[in-house]
Amino acid sequence: MTNCNIGAALHESAAARPDALALVTGKNGQYEQWTFRELLETSCRYANALQGQGVERGQRVMFMVRPSLDFIALTFALFQLGAVVILIDPGMGYRNLLRCIGAVKPEALIGIPAAQLFSRLFPKPFKTVRRRVCVGPSFGLGGSTLAAACKRVSADFSPAVTTEDELAAVIFTTGSTGPPKGVQYTHGIFFNQLKLIRDYYGIGSGDIDQPGFPLFGLFAAALGAAAVIPDMDPTRPAQVNPAKFVRSMLDWQVTYSFGSPAIWNVVSRHCIAAGITLPVKKVLMAGAPVSGELISRVQQIMPEGGTIYTPYGATESLPSVSITGEEILRETWPKTRIGQGACVGRPLPGMSVQIIRPVNGPLAEWSDAQQLPVGRIGEIVVKGPVVTRAYDGNEAETRLAKVRDGSGFWHRMGDVGYVDEQGRLWFCGRKAHRVLTAAGPMHTICCEAIFNEHPQVLRSALVGVGKAGAQKPVLIVELKEKVPDERRLFNELRQLAADNSLTASIKTFLIHPGFPVDIRHNAKIFREKLAAWAEEQYPFTPASR
Incomplete structure (x- = not known):
């Protein structure tokens, strides 16, 4: 590849396999599909249309479109233009969302009608926006519509030749240990990510991806693989409908899938109960530590020779x-x-x-x-080569x-x-979750593993109460179901703690009804929130001491 612009990768995929399947979307078994030629032509029309609306190289574009053909084609169109794509998880909460938008200073807004309305209701963070394109009916709120802008535009477009250090996107962190931060992605970072995914995981033309995170659909197309966009809300992976997720995998014989452990927890239980073996040969799970128990379950629903990463x-x-x-x-x-x-x-x-x-x-x-x-x-x-340089x-x-x-x-x-x-x-x-006691630091993943062995514990969280350097360790558990005798449970947890030198100093245990978790993966525990909650419980009840 002579041009590190990820938009150029779509041109290469279409040139190599113009009539091969590139993208599938749909609900309840009713699908729409596009070849690489059709996806490229759509993206090129969008690039010409956006250019006609004044979107240009280097311009910061807030992009607020649901996973769909438009999401994939428009993202590639913006990359082809050399514009800077701003991607923010809408599920982070409107206060964080508004703060992040204001910080990134978008110059254009491409979004669905709800996003355009949102920008009008909260105009201050959007004050730098000079151009608007509405993906759908604008109702007079969102400037030009994408459909109107696409009338009589060409399906040919030459992507900008970008340098490795040229800014391509700003993607926000989950904010699991503080406010979300915008990470600067250059075209070189995307290019090197593509190479790693292709070469290390062996993904390329002929593969069919079902991404649990929409951005990975772009990587599939850039690698010459097809992407099947699942019928789910990507901001709530733990609430995925497993029957819908599995149906599209079976219908399209998906060969690999990347998703949060929260997705695979739900999907694996569904498949085991229904006796379903998925066609996926490769499953990638990331976003939080993955338990051996979950790995074992996912292995049961994969064909022989399948690999989990x-x-x-x-x-x-x-x-x-x-x-x-x-x-x-x-x-x-x-x-x-x-x-x-x-x-x-x-x-x-x-x-x-x-x-x-x-x-x-x-x-x-x-x-x-x-x-x-x-x-x-x-x-x-x-x-x-995939390490970003700045926020x-x-x-x-x-x-x-x-x-x-x-x-x-x-x-x-x-x-x-x-x-x-x-x-x-x-x-x-x-690092921010260490419990800093007078005897030294205690590490969450190491200590929590001891209590996660208890048959009634769904998951646990170690937090510190008090001043750093003299913190009191508190172990909070989320249960699989309500227990009839909490005192007995606390005694059993206390015994587990006493039997391991890592956890012997833990004397206080609390039960929480449902751990707060991050939006993107629904798997990272917000221990800061649990620590504040534990502080509120003080002085602790006799049963928990």
């Missing part, structure tokens, strides 16, 4: 590390269950991983970092997260963990 990364660096489900079950899951952390695998080709002594403030240069030896828990940092308009956070090393940068993942003697990375929790 659990990539590790972040919005700022994805993917960085990976491991197969088979290796987890064979070698690492037994260690995870006794508190040694979650193994997330080895660095992907071109990626480097190091463990450094945790530091609260910025690290300006790599020479300022103290690298830790094998087996020592510290702060995880990564370097490589958008947020120099303070950029300084905190990036460490300069010559002409490149290490990204501080915000996680703690260690590297074993085989070069595998083990994740022990978020």
Whole structure:
């Protein structure tokens, strides 16, 4: 590929396989489908139409369209133009949404009627918007409609020849440990992500993807694979309708799928109960630690020879590390269950991983970092071709997260963990979630694993109450179902704690009705919210002490 513009990748896919299936959308078994030629022609018409409306290279475009043909074709159209695509999860809550929009300063808004109305109801964050295109009827609120703009436009368009360092998109983090931040994605980052996905996971032409996260539908088309957009709300993966998700997989013989563990938890239970084997040969689960129990369940619904991967990364660096489900079950899951952390695998080709002594403030240069030896828990940092360089308009956070090393940068993942003697990375929790006691730090993933073994515990969360350096560890559990005798449950949890040196200092246990989780994956636990809730419970009831 001579042009690193991801929009050019669609041209290459269409040239190689013009009549092959590229995209499928639909509900309740009623589908629409497009070939690569049709997808490219639609995207080119949209690029010409948007250009006619004044959208141009380098312009910041707030993009608010539901997963659909329009989502895929318009995103490729914006990349072809060289515009900067702004993508924000609408499920993050309107306060966060408005703050993020205001921070990114969009110059154009392309969105469905509801998005256009939203921008009129809350005009301040949209004050920089000069151009509007409504995807659907505008009712006089959204400027020109896409349909009107597309009249009499050509289906030919030459994508902008972009440089590796040219800004392509701003994609926001989930905000699982603080306000969501806009991550600057260059065309080079997208290009290198495509290469990693193609070469490491062996995905390409002839594959059929069903992405649980809409953006991954773009990667499929750019790799010459087809994308089947599932009938689901991508902002609520845990509420996926498994029958609908499975039906489209079977109807189109999907060969691989990327999604949150929350999706696969629901889908695997449905398939096992119904006796369904899916056609998927590769399943990628990411966004939160994946349990061996879930891996085992998903294996049961895949054909013989199918492979599960659990990539590790972040919005700022994805993917960085990976491991197969088979290796987890064979070698690492037994260690995870006794508190040694979650193994997330080895660095992907071109990626480097190091463990450094945790530091609260910025690290300006790599020479300022103290690298830790094998087996020592510290702060995880990564370097490589998919590591982003900056947060958008947020120099303070950029300084905190990036460490300069010559002409490149290490990204501080915000996680703690260690590297074993085989070069595998083990994740022990978020750095911000450590419980800082007088006896030293306690790590969430390691400690929680002990209590997740209890048959009545759905999941657990370790939080600290009090001042950092003298925090009291509190273990909060979410139960599979209500228990008749809470006192007995607390006694059993207390015994589990006493039997392991990692958790022996935990004396206080609380039951929470339902853990708050992140919007994007519905799997990352908002421990900050649980910590505040635990503070409110103080003084703790006698049964929980």
